[in-house]
Amino acid sequence: MNKKIAVIKGDGIGPEIVTEAMKVLDSVAEKYGHSFEYDQLLMGGCSIDANGVPLTDETIERCKSADAVLMGSIGGDTTTSPWYKLPPELRPEAGLLKIRKSLGLFANLRPSVLYPQLAGACPLKEEISAKGFDMLIMRELTGGLYFGEHKTEEVDGVMTAVDTLRYDENEIRRIAVKAFEVAMKRSRKVTSVDKANVLDSSRLWRRVVTEVSESYPEVELEHMLVDNCAMQLVKDPAQFDVMVTENMFGDILSDEASMITGSIGMLASASMNETKFGLYEPSGGSAPDIAGQNKANPIATILSAAMMLRYSFDMSEEADAVENAVNKALNSGYRTGDIMSEGMKTVSCSEMGSLIAQAID
Numbered sequence: 050m051n052k053k054i055a056v057i058k059g060d061g062i063g064p065e066i067v068t069e070a071m072k073v074l075d076s077v078a079e080k081y082g083h084s085f086e087y088d089q090l091l092m093g094g095c096s097i098d099a100n101g102v103p104l105t106d107e108t109i110e111r112c113k114s115a116d117a118v119l120m121g122s123i124g125g126d127t128t129t130s131p132w133y134k135l136p137p138e139l140r141p142e143a144g145l146l147k148i149r150k151s152l153g154l155f156a157n158l159r160p161s162v163l164y165p166q167l168a169g170a171c172p173l174k175e176e177i178s179a180k181g182f183d184m185l186i187m188r189e190l191t192g193g194l195y196f197g198e199h200k201t202e203e204v205d206g207v208m209t210a211v212d213t214l215r216y217d218e219n220e221i222r223r224i225a226v227k228a229f230e231v232a233m234k235r236s237r238k239v240t241s242v243d244k245a246n247v248l249d250s251s252r253l254w255r256r257v258v259t260e261v262s263e264s265y266p267e268v269e270l271e272h273m274l275v276d277n278c279a280m281q282l283v284k285d286p287a288q289f290d291v292m293v294t295e296n297m298f299g300d301i302l303s304d305e306a307s308m309i310t311g312s313i314g315m316l317a318s319a320s321m322n323e324t325k326f327g328l329y330e331p332s333g334g335s336a337p338d339i340a341g342q343n344k345a346n347p348i349a350t351i352l353s354a355a356m357m358l359r360y361s362f363d364m365s366e367e368a369d370a371v372e373n374a375v376n377k378a379l380n381s382g383y384r385t386g387d388i389m390s391e392g393m394k395t396v397s398c399s400e401m402g403s404l405i406a407q408a409i410d
């Protein structure tokens with residue numbers, strides 16, 4: 050299969066970690082007879098330096114003409130970098146918001162996996178972490194409280210602020226469909242999280258998700274209230290497969306779920322639109338403190354590339370091969386500095402990428 054991938058390496062550790070993900074993709078292409086063509090594009094601080102803006106319209110158009118986007122991270126040291134002396138709309142992060150909006154990316158997918166080899170980094174009790182977990186949180190990204198009407202005004206002499214939580218059935222339906230489609234490629238369980246005992250938006254959410262579930266009889270659906278879900282995540286994270294929820298609940302729960310893995314360098318993510326198109330990037334930032342030192346952990350970006358294979362290219366076998374290769378490198382005791390523990394072998398970013406690329410079979 051031929052696929053065109055728009056590649057945005059970005060700033061800080063971005064170029065280092067994306068180079069390793071491309072190394073792994075090249076190995077997949079060679080072993081499985083595919084051809085991946087890369088269109089390398091600028092975004093963030095490097096685009097400000099080259100073009101005066103964090104994201105050009107040309108970059109957006111070239112992303113749209115690709116089959117998927119692979120991204121590193123953007124931004125610099127927010128206290129010392131000259132990029133942060135610019136007005137907010139010209140700073141590196143403005144590029145992130147613009148690209149998500151321009152590409153219509155409404156579903157954010159964040160897997161949270163506890164690798165048995167890294168269980169020591171998990172802050173939960175051993176009896177809980179021993180079971181391991183492998184869940185994927187799907188957060189609605191373009192609606193809800195963050196995009197509703199906001200106003201602050203004086204009412205009868207008292208300062209009053211209002212934020213509006215609004216969803217229509219189409220917004221809920223499209224993310225519910227995405228959640229069930231993704232669950233079909235995983236363990237076929239969807240937990241829909243809401244606050245239906247209090248909020249109208251949640252009651253509509255629950256009704257529409259239930260309707261959508263009727264088209265996916267192979268997938269088990271459960272509904273869970275968000276307060277209970279926050280507790281269940283630390284009590285028994287192994288119960289979850291795909292969790293789908295609205296914007297603000299997802300913002301909070303996905304951070305909670307990533308914390309319990311204990312390691313930012315391992316966290317992949319994807320943002321998708323209604324088609325198979327997606328933007329794939331690690332959850333972490335540009336890590337200016339270790340940039341240019343060949344120390345960063347490339348695994349989150351490599352696992353994001355595996356998600357691209359699975360969800361945008363329908364290459365499940367190839368995605369499994371990448372995930373297995375990551376496991377092999379960890380099983381052989383190789384660790385970058387951020388996941389190092391006693392008795393293991395420290396490797397650089399590029400060594401980790403090569404080890405994983407070689408382990409593809």
Ligand code: NAD
Binds near residue numbers: 066142313339
């Ligand atoms: P950060 O995620 O860059 O770094 C936090 C800590 O985690 C640092 O100690 C860093 O060294 C470490 N870390 C992150 N990724 C790592 C990896 N792959 N391997 C090893 N260690 C890793 O967060 P920050 O310091 O708050 O932000 C730095 C810059 O990144 C800022 O400009 C911020 O705006 C930007 N940022 C960008 C994105 C994105 O591109 N989507 C996301 C978050 C932050």
